[in-house]
Amino acid sequence: MSEERFDVIVVGAGPAGLAAAYTMAQAGLEVIVIERGDYPGAKNVMGGVVYRRPTEDVFPDFWQGKSSPVERNIVKQSLWLMNKDAAFSIGYGSAQFKAEEGYNAFTVLRAKFDQWMAAQVEEAGAIIINETTVTDLIMEHGKVVGVRTSRDDGDLYADLVIVAQGVNNLLVQQVGLGVDLKASQAAVAVKEIIALPTGVIEDRFNLEKGEGATIELVGESTMGLTGTAFIYTNKDSLSIGAGALVSQVQQKGVNPNDILENLKEHPMVKPLIAGGETKEYMAHLIPEGGYHAMPKVYADGVMVVGDAAQMVNGMHREGSNLAITSGKLAGLTAIEAKERGDYSSKTLSRYQQRLEESFVLKDLKKYRNLSHFIDDNTHLFTEYPEMVLAASHELMTVDGTPKGDKFKAMFDMVKSKRSLWQITTDLYKGWRAVK
Amino acid sequence: MHVVVCIKQVPDTTEVRIDPKTNTLVRAGVPSIMNPYDIHAVEEAVRIKEQVGGKVTVITMGPPAAVQVLKEAVSLGADETVLVTDRVFAASDTFATSYVLASTIQKIAGSEPVDLIFAGKQAIDGDTAQTGPGIAQRMNLPLLTYVEKVRSIDVENKKIVVERRLEGSKQIVESTLPALLTVEKEINDVRYATLPNLIKAATHNPKAWDHTVIEADRTKVGLKGSPTRVGRSFVQQLTNEPGEIIEGTPQEAVVSLVDKLFAEGHLVADR
Amino acid sequence: MSMESHRGVWIFLEQNHGEMAPVSWELAGAGRRIADKLDTELAGVLLGDNVEDLAKQAFAYGFDKVYLVEDGALKDYRNIPYTKAVSMLVEKYKPEIFLLGATTMGRDLAGAVATEVQTGLTADCTELEVEEDTRLLHAVRPTFGGKLMATIICDVLRPQMATVRPRVMAAPEQQEGRTGEIIREALPMKEEDIVVKVLGYIQENVKTANLDEAEIIVAGGKGIGEAKNFKLVEDLAEVLGGTVAASRAAVDAGWIGHEYQVGQTGVTVRPKIYIAIGISGAIQHLVGMQTSEVIIAINKDPEAPIFKTATYGIVGDLQEIVPALTEELRKRLAGESTTEGVEVASN
Numbered sequence A: 001m002s003e004e005r006f007d008v009i010v011v012g013a014g015p016a017g018l019a020a021a022y023t024m025a026q027a028g029l030e031v032i033v034i035e036r037g038d039y040p041g042a043k044n045v046m047g048g049v050v051y052r053r054p055t056e057d058v059f060p061d062f063w064q065g066k067s068s069p070v071e072r073n074i075v076k077q078s079l080w081l082m083n084k085d086a087a088f089s090i091g092y093g094s095a096q097f098k099a100e101e102g103y104n105a106f107t108v109l110r111a112k113f114d115q116w117m118a119a120q121v122e123e124a125g126a127i128i129i130n131e132t133t134v135t136d137l138i139m140e141h142g143k144v145v146g147v148r149t150s151r152d153d154g155d156l157y158a159d160l161v162i163v164a165q166g167v168n169n170l171l172v173q174q175v176g177l178g179v180d181l182k183a184s185q186a187a188v189a190v191k192e193i194i195a196l197p198t199g200v201i202e203d204r205f206n207l208e209k210g211e212g213a214t215i216e217l218v219g220e221s222t223m224g225l226t227g228t229a230f231i232y233t234n235k236d237s238l239s240i241g242a243g244a245l246v247s248q249v250q251q252k253g254v255n256p257n258d259i260l261e262n263l264k265e266h267p268m269v270k271p272l273i274a275g276g277e278t279k280e281y282m283a284h285l286i287p288e289g290g291y292h293a294m295p296k297v298y299a300d301g302v303m304v305v306g307d308a309a310q311m312v313n314g315m316h317r318e319g320s321n322l323a324i325t326s327g328k329l330a331g332l333t334a335i336e337a338k339e340r341g342d343y344s345s346k347t348l349s350r351y352q353q354r355l356e357e358s359f360v361l362k363d364l365k366k367y368r369n370l371s372h373f374i375d376d377n378t379h380l381f382t383e384y385p386e387m388v389l390a391a392s393h394e395l396m397t398v399d400g401t402p403k404g405d406k407f408k409a410m411f412d413m414v415k416s417k418r419s420l421w422q423i424t425t426d427l428y429k430g431w432r433a434v435k
Numbered sequence B: 001m002h003v004v005v006c007i008k009q010v011p012d013t014t015e016v017r018i019d020p021k022t023n024t025l026v027r028a029g030v031p032s033i034m035n036p037y038d039i040h041a042v043e044e045a046v047r048i049k050e051q052v053g054g055k056v057t058v059i060t061m062g063p064p065a066a067v068q069v070l071k072e073a074v075s076l077g078a079d080e081t082v083l084v085t086d087r088v089f090a091a092s093d094t095f096a097t098s099y100v101l102a103s104t105i106q107k108i109a110g111s112e113p114v115d116l117i118f119a120g121k122q123a124i125d126g127d128t129a130q131t132g133p134g135i136a137q138r139m140n141l142p143l144l145t146y147v148e149k150v151r152s153i154d155v156e157n158k159k160i161v162v163e164r165r166l167e168g169s170k171q172i173v174e175s176t177l178p179a180l181l182t183v184e185k186e187i188n189d190v191r192y193a194t195l196p197n198l199i200k201a202a203t204h205n206p207k208a209w210d211h212t213v214i215e216a217d218r219t220k221v222g223l224k225g226s227p228t229r230v231g232r233s234f235v236q237q238l239t240n241e242p243g244e245i246i247e248g249t250p251q252e253a254v255v256s257l258v259d260k261l262f263a264e265g266h267l268v269a270d271r
Numbered sequence C: 001m002s003m004e005s006h007r008g009v010w011i012f013l014e015q016n017h018g019e020m021a022p023v024s025w026e027l028a029g030a031g032r033r034i035a036d037k038l039d040t041e042l043a044g045v046l047l048g049d050n051v052e053d054l055a056k057q058a059f060a061y062g063f064d065k066v067y068l069v070e071d072g073a074l075k076d077y078r079n080i081p082y083t084k085a086v087s088m089l090v091e092k093y094k095p096e097i098f099l100l101g102a103t104t105m106g107r108d109l110a111g112a113v114a115t116e117v118q119t120g121l122t123a124d125c126t127e128l129e130v131e132e133d134t135r136l137l138h139a140v141r142p143t144f145g146g147k148l149m150a151t152i153i154c155d156v157l158r159p160q161m162a163t164v165r166p167r168v169m170a171a172p173e174q175q176e177g178r179t180g181e182i183i184r185e186a187l188p189m190k191e192e193d194i195v196v197k198v199l200g201y202i203q204e205n206v207k208t209a210n211l212d213e214a215e216i217i218v219a220g221g222k223g224i225g226e227a228k229n230f231k232l233v234e235d236l237a238e239v240l241g242g243t244v245a246a247s248r249a250a251v252d253a254g255w256i257g258h259e260y261q262v263g264q265t266g267v268t269v270r271p272k273i274y275i276a277i278g279i280s281g282a283i284q285h286l287v288g289m290q291t292s293e294v295i296i297a298i299n300k301d302p303e304a305p306i307f308k309t310a311t312y313g314i315v316g317d318l319q320e321i322v323p324a325l326t327e328e329l330r331k332r333l334a335g336e337s338t339t340e341g342v343e344v345a346s347n
Ligand SMILES: Cc1cc2nc3c(=O)[nH]c(=O)nc-3n(C[C@H](O)[C@H](O)[C@H](O)COP(=O)(O)OP(=O)(O)OC[C@H]3O[C@@H](n4cnc5c(N)ncnc54)[C@H](O)[C@@H]3O)c2cc1C
Pocket: A011, A012, A013, A014, A015, A016, A017, A034, A035, A036, A037, A040, A041, A043, A044, A045, A046, A047, A048, A049, A050, A051, A132, A133, A134, A135, A164, A165, A166, A167, A189, A190, A191, A241, A243, A284, A285, A286, A305, A306, A307, A308, A311, A312, A317, A318, A319, A320, A321, A323
């Protein structure tokens, strides 16, 4: 056991843990962050979009300056509906995103982004210990009082522990705050980073220097499984990945890696990545259970933040912003607790309140039924893209058919796939789920 | 027992690449690490401390960024560290480096006598294996290189017995203390840092000494103090002439190869 | 320092209980060439107990002179008396160039002597050149784990010292009847003054010794594919009466022990026949075997760099070619008789 004693131990140096640590260290709390990777971000995976406001709220101006960890400012985003050989694309780009005031989101690579945040945290006075896994929370009289780590002499005590360990939330389960994720509540995602020269990226995605684009892909991109795929532009690489619900991957016996390989071979995707060299391959889980799957986020001596508390909004590929915001709110609550000298669940319940007042719980509540809806409606990932694409193909092909007939043909085709009644039901359910 | 360990921060040579166009070393983005042999030197020093009591002081000569390896040494159990850093040391060869390190150790010994000095067998960036012998000679200490095992230490009579690697055998030698040892990786298995040591390392601030502190003569360090110079550097080219590709089906190619080996007298049949 | 006062090329004659380290004779070739170019003499430095016979051998290898220090205290190598004796010789007779083998002994001694006599030392060289007009030694050595070669010079101090990696140079032919001068000096210290004592040795049967001396080597690389296929390599080696070896990739894969690795970070070999099977020919491998007399490469990739170094190459799948080659050799080596085995033709 270490003689050293800290106010707070943070488990996990992802966005959630680092945001919490930063907030507390700045207020003068003695904070130690324990991270199991070789360094923060070493094995962390995300597609790579971070949103400006919530991040800036903790790390002001993170997107500015030479040492900034961001790759590109995103000026346009598109959604592709795909079948085997075609893609129907809807996109939104705006000049507003190009002006500095309008910067909305950036692509990042986690290895760099997490290390950058970690450097800020250390500068603010917290200690980060890498290559050390927290194996247990130490409980005394029903209160969390410290952590046990994989190191020799590895017990460490503190007034408060913040669990920010990401999707594998074993510690949360251990103190009885949550239960294990169900296969239908998590997606498995695989991702590659493919190196390409900066200029080539800008040409292929029709971007100006330093600007970025994102593409979300639905349909054949996940071989029809419930999930999505993405292609994001970094400075001199592309992030390409795909994720699908674990339950479906299991049911259909698909190897997630094949989903990505299939995607890379798609005729509309292939030219985007042509000539690139795969630099990194990684796989990770994404919690998709949403609001209903959330554990209790506080108890005596402990709070849970970020993915560990299932705070992911799958619909909007948001996770890091919820992680950072929840980290900050937990941090603020810890500062109060320190002032009062009281780390009981009563004081820490302020964290729950803060979450409810913020977009974090508001958004998660709003989308709370979406995952069920999607899970029960796998045709969304098979038939709808097919329908749209067939219709588009009909519309785009100039073959002498009068336009009126074309629309009729389209309509017939749509009806043959799914009845109007089914479509109407889907739309209604979908609307209900996000209402 | 006061043990001083010399460690060096080196680029991870497994990650160093050669730019095929310019034939120069691409060092950008290459991580810096503690020289792998030196990690074992620190570990051995710490083990000795644990066994007979005392203190481990770790020193490095290098740029300010080298504090990183000193902190790592603390995580492995070192007690004190010194970063010997000064612009005038830049471009020192092993002759000048051993002068700086010897001066540093002498300075340390001035306030607390040194019983044992460790260095790595060699540094993986230069692979010279000269710095250790250089320090020993300058300090007039017995030198024991390529040590694979410390058999015993007799604190009272100031004696040490070690096993040294030679080609095809090991030599068992006894020496008086103080002595300088350079170590092979076989000397020990490096243990994982304990949590208290990691925490200590995270908050550790090495002392930083410049040439005035160690009372080093400016003319004996850096480029001025280095008798060797690097001339041309280049990527290895082979001298061999490209040979002959033997065509044909596998069977034909094999027969024709064997024919040639016999015809040219490289092989003869056993009669 | 007046550099004109330093003349002569010296080589440390490394002996171990009366047995000469091969690198000393390897250096004789390079040393002779350099001495001739500089129009100076080639001298050996020999220390030990009762080793005069070796001095005589040195003359056959082309040495003009041998500085000999014999003393009971020099029976086993120890840094202190060796450094003392060699430094004394250097200071007294002032050589211009001083070369040692980059063995454990050579490197231990060179580092101390260079510091004592205050000169520059270049470690672990693989090539030596000398510039006639400036009389500068250009010592070429690998750095950064062999990724880059650097030429090191020592322009202001003398002697110019270097250690040279074993087996990168070939020993010259012996010239019977050649003689030279022996200069004796006494060890300038007494056993009582030497604080290091040798207590004994642990002999090990190191397998690499075979690789060093093997006349035929059959080496397998990553292309072998899996551990059990190493049998193909072993079978071929057996038919040839040769030794197996491997590339680092095969060693890293765990198919064979590290002591069999040929290359930069393994053993340097120069057999009469080297067969590289499923080895791409990375530079780090090539530097360990490129001086073999005949190199045969078997690789399915016609672009593999190994073919640039090979004397003979066969492009194809090793799974087919190696068994066929083993079989063919088995037949042919047996000749008319039924006895197996092979002799390497001496040439
Ligand atoms: C493929 C993919 C694409 C995504 N795309 C986006 C996107 O574009 N935008 C977005 O906002 N979000 C995205 N997300 C979600 C986002 O990555 C997460 O929501 C976010 O990283 C959560 O942060 P966190 O700090 O809670 O957890 P993590 O980032 O997972 O960090 C947890 C940390 O804890 C450490 N740890 C775990 N267990 C222990 C232990 N026992 N002891 C010590 N340390 C431990 C881990 O090593 C890790 O560093 C994506 C996720 C994936 C997988």
